[in-house]
Amino acid sequence: MAYNPSMKNLRNAHPGSMIGNPLPRTIRFLMALFLLGAAFAQATVIKSGMMLNIVVKNDKDLSQIVRVNDNGTIDYPLYQDISVVDKTTSELQDILTYKLAKVVESPMVLVSVMTENPITLYILGQVKKPGLVMVPPKSSLQEVLLAAGGSVETADLNRVKIVHKNQGDENASYYDLQKFLNSGDLTLLPSLMDGDRIILLSSKKSKYVKILGSVQKPGFYPIGESASVFDMLYLAGGPATDANMSKVRIISSPGGQKADFLLDMQKFIDDGKTDDLPLLSEGDMMIVYAKTITWTKTLEMTRDIVALLTAWFVISSVLKK
Secondary structure (H helix, E strand, C coil), rough: CCHHHHHHHHHHHCCCCCCCCCCCEEEEEEHHHHHHHHHHEEEECCCCEEEEEEECCCCCCCCCEEEEECCCCCCCCCCCCCCCCCEEHHHHHHHHHHHHCCCCCCCCCCEEEECCCEEEEEEEECCCCEEEEEEECCCCCCHHHCCCCCCCCEEEEEEEEECCCCCHHHEEEEECCHHHHHHHCCCCCCCCCCCCCCEECCCCCEEEEEEECECCEEEEECCCEEEEEEHHHHHHECCCCCCEEEEEEECCHHHHHHHHECCHHHHHHHCCCCCCEEEEECCEEEEECCCCCHHHHHHHHHHHHHHHHHHHHHHHHHCCC
């Protein structure tokens, strides 16, 4: 870089400036006081009746909206029966961080006072924690479900029932949450109001595939949208020693019509074309038949015959004597 004599003059003329020299101690002290004052300005003193939004990063169960009761306490895990009134949100944040550190690794906690009152919703049916939930205004249906712990496997996300406040079941609305999850189209989500009831109905279809016959662990196995016959077989522990992989029966109902057919799975395996095997869907059944005579059974039969002949020979020899 070319030499610029004006830069040298500027350093000499202003020995306390930011160029070439640190800030004077007085200015640094004033800046520290300013930053400290800004931090305290953001911390609000907690009073009875306030709604606190407690957010614990990556932990939806511990992230809650709580009301400061008339006696100053809050209904929050690990910090009940202790008044929070006259503490600042920063102080409560530090206290909760210390408390949660005993059960959560490196918790990151943020406490703030809600400027708008939360709305109260009732969520029932196929959710992990049915009951009353409090969420910020304008929360989406997906956020409400998360506040209730999420849906269970048997929930029908294609038909979520919503009954608005002061209305009966005859005026209920139904929404396809699964379609939103697939498309991301926000217009598919309903507007929720205080007092609404959300009901997750049970799916009429089974979310499982039944695998029977000569497999290591026959039984019911969960399935998503679909999975190949090969994947589901090994989810059941793989074929048993006497499994006839050339004779696998598939019973399914594609498009509502029952299909029942035998599959030569061994041919697909021998040809290295397991990716071409048919897909199974929820409610389907797979039966792996056993071989009529296996190599193991042949050896067992041979062993038994040899043992019988040996015994007969020994007995005959004794009788002749």
